[in-house]
Amino acid sequence: MLSRTAASLYWLGRYVERAEFTARLIEATLRLDSLSPRPAGAGAWASALSVAGGEEGFAATGDALTAPNVARYLTLSRENPSSIRSCLDMARMNAKSVRTALSREAWEAINRAWLGLRDRSTTGGSQSTLSLAEAIKAEARGFEGALHRMLRNESNWFIRLGMAIERGDNTARLTDVKYHLLLPEGEKIGGPIDRDQWTTILHTVSAVTAYRWLYREGLKPWLVAELLIKRSELPRSMAASADETVNLLNLLGKRTGLQGEADRLARRRQSAISAVTTDRIFAQGLHEYLTEFVSENVRLDQAIAKQFRF
Amino acid sequence: MAGRRAFDEVWGSDNDRAGRPEFAELAQWITETPATELDRRQKAAEAAFRQLGITFAVYGEEEAAERIIPFDIVPRIFTGREWAKLSEGLVQRVEAINAFLADVYGERRILADGVLPAELILGNPQFRAMLSGTRPPHGIYAHICGIDLVRTGPDEFWVLEDNARTPSGVSYMLENREAMLRLCPELFEKFPVRPVDGYPDALHETLRSVTPRTSSDPVCVILTPGHYNSAFYEHSFLADQIGIELVEAADLEVDDDIVWMKTIDGRVRVDVIYRRIDDDYIDPLVFKPDSLLGVPGLIAAYMAGNVTLVNAPGTGIADDKAIYSYMPEIVKYYSGGEAKLPNVETYRCREPQALKYVLDNLEQLVVKLVDGSGGYGMLVGPTATKQQIEDFRAALIAEPYRYIAQPTLALSTVPTLTEAGVAPRHVDFRPFVLSGANGVTIIPGGLTRVALKEGSLVVNSSQGGGTKDSLILADGPGGGRL
């Protein structure tokens, strides 16, 4: 397989995953906004921006930090390279250049999602924003379904590798949101708003039910963190993403007969996550731990690019 | 010539709906199949093309602007006898083109012998001085040629243009046939049509035959400018059909004068590159410096004899407009005989006698700038105003060497489905000629382009042209007769 084809497939996976995550993030933020008394609502949008890594970019637009403005920036803005629209543009462009490596169903899911946004210029009210996010999630699910029905070959593995890498990054950023999300004055840690915020985070990764299954006690921040970081039973946890990365690199290694820096980094990360305890994470500082995970993910991405000559 | 009815390939010059003798069966099929049924089939074919993505992109626009080239359901037929004659002429012409290229980039005998003016070659920007003295592996330059032919009567075929750079359109030959087999199977029962589906294998065989390394199984690739290119569909289609990689410039690197392809398993040495990128963009070190489409060092690898480029760089000198008028002399010089396929008569205004004739007959002629393109700087006598004719007269007298003139041809027509039923429309024809180490191969078929507007002679897809399937008959009923 040409290295460029592999790179396109990998980035296709990353962009689809990122588009879906942003849709989930918007959904969760709308929910948080409606639950919280002002000004916590505005805070929710600011934190959504920081999770999506879009604070600086948004500031550069000069727009006021309001719910509709941020929602537009995260979904439709062409200036934002991580907006849902930009992600779908990139996903489709990559898909188009490797059309023959994709099943028709997989291509159509991406093309449909892209077409759905093409003529949209505004997000509309929160109801319409929600339905937009819902539609993107549905197409992403459709794409993943198509992927499962595709031939299990390198094409498939590179797309899923991209998704796994992106997912780990997204979950780490999301978990870190609590660090950015200040409680309104007078609110206590463990108070209703604090609880809402944690619940929203769980919602974003479809983990509310999973939390109840795995933890019989009520909502505890350190348990939420443990779930999102360490519990590989949760498909969107950082541990699950680390496992999947190792497995996919293994499959690729068997196919090409080559192993390298990416395999070593991925395995090291996998064992580090399973070895670390929640206590240690909190003692070291959750924010610091997550920041380090994000940088490690960047190194892994670079190692993958190098190993497969992207 | 103006005013006379053009020759129709099925109905003849008299527009006899019973058809010329060899075409009676086709004429009958046209008469008996209701127009609504033809229309239904045509729409089905176009829908299939759209779904397959056989589109050509209109630059700078988005998905909505990706169009399909209109397809006409009424096929064009060549008898076995006609085809045999055409292919003889094509083989002779393409062999001459390759001999000519080998000569002008080698010993330049044709210039020494004064067959054509030396400045016409040496002063032509299509002559790549940089490559003079480089002989490609197996000595073949134009491996894939598309020769544009027009017809004016039962036995009158003319070469309108040679395409020796990167001719396109072969995917239409193959896809049109697929559609016809599916939608009009009865035609293939009626007529012994020779198949075209051997083209991908023949192309692959041609590519493999010209490898610079005979010691190993050659690695062949197709080099595309990318999916924004208007012919991208054809590039990916051919790569798929042949089963070779479709690469972009960034997938290749040159090291030590050897071309490598970057794959996830490491570097793979490339032997033959069927490139669909123009010379100018192929290597930023040698031609256009800011080209992102090119591969730095590719020309060095070619000059070192380590890779075969299909077609070789520099073949543009063979299909240049200024050279065209000398093709009969060129063919004669290298083949030793008269050209079996004639050129459209061309008056070189640089020659005093020709100039006089042109000036006396401007109203009947088409006058073209030798170095003009895209219809720019062209006079179409029969439709020009008095003022335009006088302007050209002055220009011709001032700089005669910049112009050539040709008679206005009455191109043949072929019955074509129009809004008003089946009616004659003008056509041209581009067969594809492959030249490999083992000789010349022509797949019996080609691309027929049809001007869909009534009376129009412009067959270009950008100006309302469409395509048709071209059926070449095997000897036998309707084929070998006459």
Next chain:
Amino acid sequence: MRLYVHHLTEYRFSEPQARLVQLLRLTPESFIGQNVVDWRIDVDCNARLRSGRDGYGNETTMLYVDGPIDRISITVNGSVLTENKAGMVQGATETLPPLLYMQSTRLTTADEAIIDFARGIEAEGNDALDRMHLLMGALHERLTFDPGRRDATRTAIETFSESHGVCQDFAHVFVAAARAIGIPARYVSGHFYRDDGAALQEAAHAWAEAHIPDYGWIAFDASHDHCPDDRYIRVAIGLDYRDAAPLSGSRIGGGVEELDVGVRVGLSQSQTQG
């Protein structure tokens, strides 16, 4: 004279480059009046060099370097015995007929102004040789030399209308004007020993050659207003700068590059001692 050349080209990249591919035309050939005694190209990192010959007869060297690299320097050291032949080029490799050098390129296209200028010279001169000398003198007078500017992609038309340029530009205008009046002309890159004491030059030199009936190729340096003599080393020829440039490069990687060129041409010790 016995001249030595030390030609250093140094690239520095703001970001490490993945690969570097360069086409070098740095090696002169020996012919009458120019005898290459020794000549060496050195690269200060692991590199692969492949030599070849292009259609013009120039000796070329392909340079391939694997990254990551953030700088590279290419050094040429050589010495050449020269004789004053008053610009006459004899015995050099000629692969193509003079007529080829009537082909106009983007950098050497003449516009109305250059054509008018050339026709004026045609009317003034007695024969081709005379006209080329007149052209050299007229260009030297008309164009101002501005050493600070180095933009090799300027066209003859731009240089002529702006009336100033560097040696490449002078050569391009000369070539365009000569071709405009039917005299084949070509671009030459090489080195020049400045006896005015400016030993360190910031670039290689460039001039032109015109093909004169009965004489053959004769060199003209419009930026100095004389025909190249024993102070010149002729390295490469072509239709224009693009064909004869000392280096044509391509790098794979982002960032910006900084290019430093230093040329030192001097008299060899052996000359002064011997």
